[in-house]
Amino acid sequence: MQNMIKEFRDFINKGDVVTIAVGLVMALYFKQIVDKIIEGVITPLLAAIFGEPNYASIGFDIGDSFISIGLVLGAVIDFIAVSFILFLLIKAYNKWKAEAPEEEAGPTEVELLTEIRDSLRNR
Template identity: 35%
Template sequence: MLKEFRDFIARGNVMDMAVGIIMGAAFTAIVTSLVDDLVNPLIGLFTGGVDFSSHMIRVGEGEHAASFMYGNFINAVIKFVIVAWVVFLLVKGVNRIKDAAMPQEEPKVEGEPAPSSEALLAEIRDILKDRPQA
């Protein structure tokens, strides 16, 4: 079982996935900064200084009151859309490169179907039978 686990971990796909997760974590910090430091101030500029992160609805009173921080949810949705857009662009670019690198298959001609193996063998037999013996 240990050998199977070692073989699984040593596969290229697992290593690629690990690198992707690490890069994703680093990318999350960049997107958070982008949303908090650039996007939100721009949205605030157009909405009269609105800062989503401070928006909430308080339910109850006193120290046991609950706060629904819907502004943080809006920020999370903005971050998700940005990350999803970047991942879409990356996948689209990789697919374009892969398609350019892979040779195109010749399209099959519509018409008569390919002969079966038996038909081809029968044809070869008939050709050999008609040939003069040496």
């Protein structure tokens, strides 16, 4: 049992599982923000353009059936909106990342070994 606990701890630490889990939780909550932007802003605006209360009302009747073009249109618009919002976020993140000062890299392993070699030669 003790060995299994050690293996599990090594597994968690090795794969950076905690970072991935945090990223997934943040993505779930970010999805809620995007959903509310679409639900509260984009959907009412587009439904108002068509003079309907919501997407589902946009369509036409064929016999006893109602063909809802609005649902398909809504799915396409949702996809485009989510894609555009993600594009803007990634663009802003990349700009922020490029402006962030990079850490000064230390000497490489080869440079250190060369320095040690030269130091030993000079003795």
